[in-house]
Amino acid sequence: MNILFAASEAVPLVKTGGLADVTGALPLALRKLGVRAGVILPKYEEIAESHIARFETVCTFTVQLGWRKQYCGLLRAAIGGIDYYLIDNEYYFKRRGLYGYGDDAERFVFFSFAVVEALRYLDVRPDILHCHDWQTALVPFLLKTRYAHDPVCRGIATVFTIHNLKYQGVFSKELMLDLLGAGEEVFRTELLEFYGAANCMKSGLVCADKLTTVSPTYAEEIQTEWYGEKLDGLLRRRSGDLSGIVNGIDTALFDPMNDPALVAPYRHSLDEKRRNKTALQRELGLPEAENVPLIGIVSRLVEQKGFDLLAHILDEALSEPAQWAVLGAGERRYEELFREAAARRPDKIAVRLGYDDGLARRIYAGSDLYLMPSKFEPCGLSQLIALRYLSVPIVRETGGLKDTVLSYNEYTGEGNGFTFAHYNAHDLLFTIRRALKFYADPAAWGTIAANAAKRDYGWDRSAKQYLALYDELVSN
Structure with missing residues (x-):
């Protein structure tokens, strides 16, 4: 053929x-x-x-x-x-x-x-x-x-x-x-x-x-x-x-075991992944804290990606015990949103406007959680790359996000991420808080990471x- x-x-x-x-x-x-x-x-x-x-x-x-x-x-x-x-x-x-x-x-x-x-x-x-x-x-x-x-x-x-x-x-x-x-x-x-x-x-x-x-x-x-x-x-x-x-995704191209952009190669080891996290914190000027969860965003900063939801609850989200690493460019209102947040809370959020493939890979590798609250998402590749790098997605249940990210169920142990259904800012905030709760439970987090590692995300x-x-x- x-x-x-x-x-x-x-x-x-x-x-x-x-x-x-x-x-x-x-x-x-x-x-x-x-x-x-x-x-x-x-x-x-x-x-x-x-x-x-x-x-x-x-x-x-x-x-x-x-x-x-x-x-x-x-x-x-x-x-x-x-x-x-x-x-x-x-x-x-x-x-x-x-x-x-x-x-x-x-x-x-x-x-x-x-x-x-x-x-x-x-x-x-x-x-x-x-x-x-x-x-x-x-x-x-x-x-x-x-x-x-x-x-x-x-x-x-x-x-x-x-x-x-x-x-x-x-x-x-x-x-x-x-x-x-x-x-x-x-x-x-x-x-x-x-x-x-x-x-x-x-x-x-x-x-x-x-x-x-x-x-x-x-x-x-x-x-x-x-x-x-x-x-x-x-x-x-x-x-x-x-x-x-x-x-x-091309699993040879996106492979944390063989990615030259990373400080420490790893496959299934959360300990080795944390070495990339502290290196990323150092690179971005965030306080180096291995046990503080780091939420990553690599995205076009446009309405489709759900940033109007995040704008409504960003101050509340920044009050949670977590750090944020943001890379992207797009609409001026969202660039200003993140730039001003980084100026106010440099201890909690680091922002790089533009696109840098090496930094994107280091954010996938260094983040514990990866945020995609999209209004609509035909498929999405970022959540697949995040899962490949053991960064647990927080997504809205739409399009390919719904098909590839299963919300964690603490009773059955199933699930490789955290999801919310309604396009609502406080549903997003609730889901972020739920993810942070399970991050604080090493046994649960190990199960979620293991679930992420099991699936083949290739073609x-x-x-x-x-x-x-x-x-x-x-x-x-």
């Missing part, structure tokens, strides 16, 4: 978020199952020259984008046993950053057309095109409409994965019809039309053969009005083709679920 992933980012070439982790790790896991998997993405300026030097040009061709005829280069390299392809057009992709430009619609419509045209030049024709998020959602649409009778494309099945339903690629009708070089026939409720505008993600949800999202609970949530972002009706109609498959189980989905498509 040959699978081609079409995505706007992928590890190890370029990353802004969890999408890149998935499109980098899942092909490797599939390869272990005997699947040939490749990845195609834009040739961004952000991709390091050390990677670009490994690519060779396969061919060049022209992409028709409405009235525009645009150059396109197709490059290929084998990296870690995976075929990576780059779509080259400097006008669209030789810029700093991946997203956020005024012509993003044009850039990713071009990319979608280029992916389909590139099928003519690949050495092995894919059985399935697996597309991810709005930037490639038009690929299934193009295969079902513009290229429906093209012999090169005939018989290629499509899978479309929703990583975050909130970001849909909604643009004006006039712009999209111009870019697609199409008439009113595509601007119908059952295709592109979305409240008078054109919606890229909707086209993928309508046209892909199978739909997936990144956790079973999120698959259920997005079929409701509260989480459905005005697409819940369509998702309910396609519920028979929608699967929720939880993400994994093997999820890859088998994707393979079953692919098998179903190919056999049909």
Whole structure:
């Protein structure tokens, strides 16, 4: 079986978020199952020259984008046993950053057309095109409409994965019809039309053969009005083709036994983990106290992540016998919230604004508890990394957090974290206090840590679920 992933980012070439982790790790896991998997993405300026030097040009061709005829280069390299392809057009992709430009619609419509045209030049024709998020959602649409009778494309099945339903690629009708070089026939409720505008993600949800999202609970949530972002009706109609498959993490990349960012390597030893804790306290200027629980946060500081809840109870939380280590950047109000708290209580909370991969890993390793009170969370990777590093999560029961973190039950000894259901600030405060109570009980804490260590957080189980989905498509 040959699978081609079409995505706007992928590890190890370029990353802004969890999408890149998935499109980098899942092909490797599939390869272990005997699947040939490749990845195609834009040739961004952000991709390091050390990677670009490994690519060779396969061919060049022209992409028709409405009235525009645009150059396109197709490059290929084998990296870690995976075929990576780059779509080259400097006008669209030789810029700093991946997203956020005024012509993003044009850039990713071009990319979608280029992916389909590139099928003519690949050495092995894919059985399935697996597309991810709005930037490639038009690929299934193009295969079902513009290229429906093209012999090169005939018989290629499509899978479309929703990583975050909130970001849909909604643009004006006039712009999209111009870019697609199409008439009113595509601007119908059952295709592109979305409240008078054109919606890229909707086209993928309508046209892909199978739909997936990144956790079973999120698959259920997005079929409701509260989480459905005005697409819940369509998702309910396609519920028979929608699967929720939880993400994994690269357990070789995130391995506390072999992480060069850490002071002391460890696997299951809480004693060795505490050495990382005191080193982190020293690094951040917190009082060194091995027995004081340390709560870690590594996150985008945005409303989705639940920081409006924390804002309501932060002063009360800081009065508890615990320290806090915060790393992240985002909305100014939340950056100011943490900056002011650190200025008031430097003995209780240390804050670093921005992102630092090494410090992030040291927070995972040095923290006893890891906080994710998200409003919604399609899957979440941070709680999986925290569990891998034996940092016990405190999460809200939503999306992938609900699927991966089981609240500790003191009567049965089950559970690898602490959870709360309602999006309520004092439920969050109660759950923090409950976690701190059990931290003070060494026997209970040892049980929780052991539960966290038992589970495999890698990709093997999820890859088998994707393979079953692919098998179903190919056999049909």
